[in-house]
Amino acid sequence: MSARKYYGRLAAAFGGPRWGWLALATGIVLADQGAKAWITSWLPYGASAAAAPFVNLVHLLNEGAAFSLFADAGGEQRYFLTVVALVVSAGLVFLLLRGEDTGRTALGYSLILGGAMGNAVDRILRGAVVDYLDLYVGSLHWPAFNLADSAIVMGVLLILLGNSGATRSAR
Template sequence: MIPFLVVSAVFIIDRITKIFAMKFLKGKVVTVIPGFFSLVFAENKGAAFSILSSSTGAGRFLMLIAFPAVIIVALIYLLLTKKEYPLYLKISLSLILGGALGNLYDRIVYGTVVDFLDFHVGKYHWPAFNVADIAVFIGTVMLILNVSGKEEA
């Protein structure tokens, strides 16, 4: 039940925040912390850091739709069939799944992923990202820590 709640929460929060960004941030920059954090509307036609944003055809489809869909199916399978997994591992997989679903939804429905969180320090600028990206990142870090912790034990 907890994995379902985590996946649902990530997906719903991601959708709500992206709808907000599409409705209120187009053509605007809302400075939250001057010189550090802003809310913007950005469309990412590629993968992380806009990789593959200018590619077209079958390769683009495979990398941005088919590959994530296969990972989503694998994560669902693991969460539904591996009841013996510890809660920590289930939560990490659920965070990754919820984020993957959020970004795949955007790619299928809009043809692009909506990003809106914009961090920068001076001339250094991190690419804009979204709630789904945060969930995938946190879930991946948790997964790595879980796996590396098992090997040390």
């Protein structure tokens, strides 16, 4: 199955190209918030539990950006990060409703939108983002993260892949 056909079916499954991508973003927000609600009710703050080899579940609060970037900036960055997330989200909603982007690019926009809104909800309600995934090898740990962070990273990668393909085909 071609990528165009696959992404077309994915969009159709969510109600059409425009609203389907927004439904996917909403699903990411709901899944992210559900996971955060579960982890905060199940695991005490600061605790960790082994989930699988190389994976711990943790309960941490992150005042910074994805992967704890700027977490030591003093706390005021949460307002800036919240505003940035809301402005970026508004722009992504506009792009998705415009309906000109399809395939990897639209899927990437949806993932970034869902991730940005999932973390923005946390910043608004909790003042910080709940992180709950800890990947490690031996004593080396990647900074804790969550589903929203993963969606943002995957979305950026899809957009870069989509644009690199467009650049090659334009040559």
